[in-house]
Amino acid sequence: MIEGQETKVMSVRDAIIEAMSEEMRRDENVFLIGEDVGVYGGDFGTSVGMLEEFGSERVRDTPISENAISGCAVGAALTGMRPIVDVTFMDFIVYMMDNIVNQAAKTRYMYGGKGSVPVVFRCAAGSGLGSAAQHSQSLEAWFCNIPGLKVVAPGTPADVKGILKAAIRDNNPVIFLEYKAQYNMKGEVPTSPDFVLPIGKADIKRVGKDVTVVTYGRMLERVLKAADKALEKGIEVEVVDLMTLMPLDKEAIINSVKKTGRVLLVNDAHKTGGFLGEIAATITESDAFDYLDSRILRLAAEDIPTPYNHSLEVAMLPDVNRILKYIERLYDKR
The missing domain is CATH 3.40.50.920 (Rossmann fold)
Structure with a gap:
């Protein structure tokens, strides 16, 4: 899917940073929110350098309260912003379920298409790092059962970049799975800011x-x-x-x-x-x-x-x- 495009080798981690950064340069309404996303650069290093480029208004560190984080993100999306939520471990999304399932997923339907909730929940999923029972789950099946949500799970650095950019641009809430055991995996990734892959296409x-x-x-x-x-x-x-x-x-x-x-x-x-x-x-x-x-x-x-x-x-x-x-x-x- 990258034939004929200029590419460079990068890790999944760097593909995530590049995708978010390109979209934040493209659209001032895009911002990143979550625990340790700013000064620390993300618990898995997936936002390193972004605070320095975009500032604390658009790379927002939060208290340890997933319910508050998701509520702020959904509310911001309802007012026209495009939040990217760093959920860190996907296991923590259980604290966000009401805001995602009962609010974000339902809004467009409840208001006859007049309301949209363009928010991306980035979830570090899966095992492989010795994180044990409460930090190693892949919970995508839960969200596939909820009409109004889109669920994506790319498996290469190039696909991670292209699908994440598409998710950020989408007007619907998107659950984005990224696998923490693969953050260091490398591959060829298109360098063009226009590289976007379609959601819904295998x-x-x-x-x-x-x-x-x-x-x-x-x-x-x-x-x-x-x-x-x-x-x-x-x-x-x-x-x-x-x-x-x-x-x-x-x-x-x-x-x-x-x-x-x-x-x-x-x-x-x-x-x-x-x-x-x-x-x-x-x-x-x-x-x-x-x-x-x-x-x-x-x-x-x-x-x-x-x-x-x-x-x-x-x-x-x-x-x-x-x-x-x-x-x-x-x-x-x-």
């Missing part, structure tokens, strides 16, 4: 004919590595990177499943009640169901609170070898 990260793997966010990297190993065994895997969960690009999923007849769904959230079930239902309710040559498989995190112990934390998540084994299971049923 990307085929790898073309194949034998098995479809649908994934997003942190698991994309592992799925692509598993696909490389599968190719060594003669299995051509097509990788569908959703990037946006709501609204879901159903067409991209259905077209890929029709081509391969086999599908594996992978994410790092808990399996039971998770978003993978919604994707599976989308396939079975469509005409892609008639093209299936095997049952749909889901591979997700174990249904346990994230352990602090490193070995247990690693074991609860899908890794490259487990993903490969699931791909082989599907292919062997040809």
Whole structure:
């Protein structure tokens, strides 16, 4: 999706800083709010240098009160501002739920389209840093159940930049997942301030004919590595990177499943009640169901609170070898 554009190598962390900074230069109504976003530069370093450029009016440190932060942001959005909320750990979003679910998501509907709430909630999601049970969750399925919210989860530095810029420009509240275990991951990122990716559009990260793997966010990297190993065994895997969960690009999923007849769904959230079930239902309710040559498989995190112990934390998540084994299971049923 970056073919023909001038790029430079940067980390996910730097892509986030660049996306926010470009949008704040473009639109004076955009501002960043959250705990430690100013002087400290963000708990994960995702706003380093922004206070110096934009000042304390637009890079606003707050008390430790997620309810107050989200209330201020939603109220500011209602008056025409475009807040970016640094939620820090996604787990803390539970304190923001009323403002997000009952206020931000509902306003446009309740006022016949006359009110909009252009606010982005940036959530550091997932495990991998030894942050244990209360600081390691991926809660995207909660928000996909709420009409009025958009939910995005890009998995590469370039996609992070392009989708974050789109989220900031969107007139609806957006839940933006960024994976703290990937802040240091590097890749080619377009340097143009005009680089924006569409919300609601999936990307085929790898073309194949034998098995479809649908994934997003942190698991994309592992799925692509598993696909490389599968190719060594003669299995051509097509990788569908959703990037946006709501609204879901159903067409991209259905077209890929029709081509391969086999599908594996992978994410790092808990399996039971998770978003993978919604994707599976989308396939079975469509005409892609008639093209299936095997049952749909889901591979997700174990249904346990994230352990602090490193070995247990690693074991609860899908890794490259487990993903490969699931791909082989599907292919062997040809």
